[in-house]
Amino acid sequence: MLSKQLEQRENHPALSGKKIFILSASTFKKALDPEAPKCLSLRIEKLPGGESVGYAFQSWMGEGFPIHRGDIFHTINRLRKLRLNKRALEVMEWVVRERPYRLKELDYSYLLEFTTKHHGISHGEKLFLCVPSEFQNELLYNNLVISCLEKGVIRLSLDYMKKMREHGHPISYLIFNRLIILHSSPGSRKMIPKNPCSNEG
Template structure:
């Protein structure tokens, strides 16, 4: 603009989308206020919808509603209404959003699938989940065509609950209504089957992920790192890691996932190389970084290196958490130090564990490995105590499903049917 080039709507569109992804809401609102005030072009409905969206996010729903009434009447249409409903849902004001949805039906404005996506997410907790079928029925009554993102949300909810059967039910429904799965859909499916130890099925879904990829999406690449670690494919893991390192920016999280994946397939030296690279390029700034290398050492019983890493972490001022001690418990058991393992387990249980961590796959897999080692030693009491955690996380169905000799065959038959339709 300083060079005399005109500002177009497309420039503003890309700027706002970028600012939204970075969560720079204040800056986005400043941009939109400038557009409305200076009018580098004639404002459109999209510009006013952005203005309402970021005003609501920064100053609250009442300010957004007040602004809505002052928008020119010709722009108070479906786009503006949908954005106002989404703003209400983002603030958790569900009843108010229902009132606006009712008003939209009266005016004959179509409701966006994004509105129902938000509603499903808001009702995804165990206490509210019984409302989801009603939301899907309302979606159908409003003649809102489910988007692939809607099915991805529904499948992810079931994957988080370790309910492979219900996950596949939603995937089958998506195929029946001819909604084309995307790379996110296949990532959810592949990960769920990997966690259930159905590796042949996982491999087929991983192929589908690779075929459906659109560009080098870092989140998809991170998932592929995890999946090739499960499948034990060092060649493919190296290939994906090379692609990630070629991106303009590599997150610390990507380094941690690569360390764990190489550790999973037994490549400790490679995991240590990536750890050193992360330390020099990113710095060690969190306990999660230390835990990523800790899990590698402990899975393979290299307790001396895990202990040195633990001391280094404390020296740098990072406090170990429940995950740290759970890994160290496994390392002690793998090293034949049962008494030290019990003390470490008890120490870790003093730390609070939120539901997200308690339901996470790395936590549950580590806990399962510990339970198996306790079972080998005949320690029934501790096995039962750990299985209480599996019960709360509904992980038992995944353990039993993966152990069923027919589960792999059944899942492959289901996949064959899906790819034929």
């Protein structure tokens, strides 16, 4: 099972680590622009639509600034508020690929969140299986369930909730809040059992 997961990881574009961003001479010149924003998140937000996030990271590092976990999390929270899901996904794909710091569960959680938002649940499920086993924990499970509920895939979310219960993972109150909202919707009410964590059905 482990060898299969490692093979899947090698083949997953977000985790393979095979892409390398090369900074051209013209791009390096732009990196030294005194007018460039002094905040990494703003630098990424101001990128033109067709520009790679790699340019923002390389220009940031070209000016002597390290890339810290806090910079990335601040950037992701900003992009989420702006609903720039594709750009947020690009940021996390770069982080997982280039590894500017030691990755933790929250990094993979963000990658999973924006993969499902931009590409759909099936891509999120595939990514989940490719994440190192030590990070396939309650945070990632809760994230996957919430993503399923946001997409309206109720039965699948209930299946993952049962798996969480089997593994002893706590279920976030955010999931139950979402279920309550969905239960108030006439179209979804029949699909949600009274006890979504039961072993029945």
